[in-house]
Amino acid sequence: MYVHNYDTVIIGSGLAGLCAALEAKNAGTVAVLAKLYPTRCHSTAAQGGIAAALGNEEPDSPEWHFYDTVKGSDFLGDQDAIEVMCEDAIRTVVELEHMGVPFSRIPEGKIAQRRFGGHTREFGAAPVRRACYSADRTGHAIVFALYEQCMLKGVEFFSEFHVLDIVVEEGRCQGVLAMEIKTGKLHAFQAKATLVASGGYGRVFKTTSNALASTGDCLGMLFNRGVPLQDMEFFQFHPTGIYGLGILITEGARGEGGVLRNSRGERFMERYAPTIKDLAPRDMVSRAILTEIKEGRGIDGKDYVYLDLTHVPRKNIEERLPEISSFCKIYLGIDPAEEPIPVLPTAHYAMGGIPTDVDGRVLRDEKGETIEGLYAAGECACVSVHGANRLGCNSLLDTVVFGRRAGRAINKELKGLRQGNIKKEIVNQVFEEIDRLLNSKGKEKIGKIRKQLQQKMMEHCSVFRTEEHLRMLLNELKNIKERYRDIGLKDTSRAFNTELLEAIELGHLITISEVIAESALRRTESRGAHYREDFPKRDDENWLKHTLAFKKNGSIEFAYKPVRITKFQPEERKY
């Protein structure tokens, strides 16, 4: 057992964690723990861009961005937080550029911008060029620049350290217990401030754009420690995943002029969103695609539609969309400039997560009380700027704006925080749990249970939901939990035991799935990404509020809190 003491410990080396680390380093020592090598984080997979009303290509304003984000969120986003994000967007992107991010450029040398879903000028009049991009590898470009800045600044990285527990005890966060994957040894990181920036959990679903590592471990740990999870029923399905694989084709493909077509060759989005058509928000486009398929207009009667780029100039595809072109060539054997791409919605982004205020402080209840020493930012957190549905390019912005703000809050508050102290009993509990798992000799294989979980979540809890299906899912989850208690591992070694890690991850996937299903069952309305076929209308009278799920006495209990509305009153959401 190794004990480390740091001022700040950050879990996750994606964009939120790296931004927070750069800030927190100004006030003291910082350790970043990552279960992969830092630049292998899933932020690198972000393709299309980061939203900011720079106005480089055409007039734009932060206020329009603010409005679009509120409307995109189906009015569930907290408007004070959204305003903070959109007002800070320009400064954020400029600062990233100064750090070296190699953005694509327009002839006069400024950052290039393109259209993206739900981003409009003059409050919905027409699409606007707001997405700043580096070809279709924007996340990758930003991750490397920030990681390199962290190196320069002396942030310490603990690569391939798998977090086992976030110790929230005696009303505050004491630090983190983690396993060094290479050796299997346990390390305690005691901290004044702990920031969770662990990313998403798309691996609860069978078809997802998310990495195999996106298993939401930290949400499971915190939930088990009594921290609530907010708005977990809202999970975004991206309209254009490669059919059969779920690999993402950026919305930037439609931003560059691509259109969706059904088996009749019809540009069907004209019917669903007459003004901005294929650039409608993702929840609406995903539902439109699945409706076309349900009504028999999938290609060749199968369950996919086409994303058609064949009319987009080849030069634009090669220069602005090289990565997705390469995916099409590798995984489909097609050239997107010549042939349309078969696509189907894919589980992409969690709007819900660990509740925080606008400075990343984790909230313990619906009244807004905070937990001393505990912060969260990025996809794992719920500020909430995305409400019921996130707009494309707002996730990178969220991670950078709120990662930085959390880091700055830590700077200010560090002096008033005691060094965390992780008690022996807690360490022993974790030791025992690891030993128990290593020695588990049950008859169930984790791979099979995981497959069943992902399959059932997909069947009963994806784009369309009903009470009947959600109840069936909850029954399945009971069965899955039973099976999980009877797992057996083959690998009993300590060094690089990925089977053990997968077993731990599976436990958290099951926990998160239950919270998603229970939250979805209770919300008897349709809003953003949460669509209930048995309650197809948005119900502002009863449901203009955030869900908070708590673990109490072994079961899940719920509380709700109002949405903060400052400027834009809820209105019918038409595009």
Next chain:
Amino acid sequence: MKRYIFRIKRFNPETDQAPYWQDFEVKLEPMERLLDGLLRIKEEQDGSLTFRRSCAHGICGSCAMKINGRNRLACQTLAKDLPDRVEIEPLQAYPVIKDLVVDMEPFFSKNEEVMPYLINNNPPPERERLQSPDEQKRLVESITCIMCGSCTSACPVYWADRQYLGPSALLKAYRFIFDSRDQATQERLKRIIHSHGLWRCHSIFNCVEVCPKEIDITSHIAALKRFALRKGLKG
């Protein structure tokens, strides 16, 4: 579904004296990835089979390994392109930790030697620094690197000299030296011009052959060499 034999080089540091080969039979659809085969073996046959993986579509750089003698990403290698028998080994020239997992630290540490961060000491302007599309395009290939380690592992110069910076670190140096916004050219050149640096590259092109992002690394290194010559730096 077609049947394949995956012949995998295995090693568990806690129980094995030396690596050994083990055969697994696995069925794959033509458009499935070799990675899908490895995942299936781990799920259904042997949970102890150990390899790195994450994004599964060629952007995180985790799953580089030697497949039938050539370094590739398991997630970018499709079943339809494989023969019936597939030999799978860890990347060569890095120490093996377990099965297909190697210690990448020797690879990553080389990168740190070339000052891999933008240096510009002018006070930042209010808006972005200007850069022309052509200046930016010069960087496009070099910023595509995912640090999978395939190139350096395939480089005969690196096999002979483990202190050699290697193709990936030199590509990183290129990325900053040719960035119109960077001001540390002189210092960076000093970091790459030494007995284990730039001039050790003998243009063997192995790196180009294995790069999963199809980066023409050797040409980038050649551009660095021409640039160094113009500056009168011959090593």
